[in-house]
Amino acid sequence: MNSRQVEYLITGGVAVNLYGYIRATMDLDILIMLDDTNTSKFIKIIKELGYKPRIPVLIDDFCDPTKRKKWVNEKNMKVFSVYNPSNEMEHVDILIKDNIDFRKVFNRREIVKSDAIKINLINIDDLIKLKEIAGRERDKIDIKALLKIKELKNEE
Secondary structure, eight states: OTTTTOOEEEEHHHHHHHTTOOOOOSSEEEEEOOSHHHHHHHHHHHHHTTOEESSSSOGGGGGOHHHHHHHHHHHOOOEEEEEETTEEEEEEEEEOOOOSOHHHHHHTOEEEEETTEEEEEOOHHHHHHHHHHHOOHHHHHHHHHHHHHHHHHHHO
């Protein structure tokens, strides 16, 4: 995604792992800039990888803000999920609620390296806020771990 200049942030369980609290996660959660250019670049990559939407819609529908809004309002959709048909365990959840100021969150991101790849990682404070909004039991556990990690980093 970096080479295609897609504006994205890694969130969710993978982000929690990258901050140092290792736990199992079954998917990759990402937040992307939901403008026409960025969604088009992102969907082009997803299509090239052969991923398909979990719901019965055309993958290009993701690029249509009216359809995304309809999914949120009528279906209470929080994420647009795509998966690899040759390995259904490989799936990506893209946050689609537009109540997040992506630009502000993106500007506060952490950039971490894994091998030679730079990864746009959501800032720990923004990750905690997203987890508070979600409010699931797993999120509450993650929040405690992230607050402890933040505390330890502040002591360094």
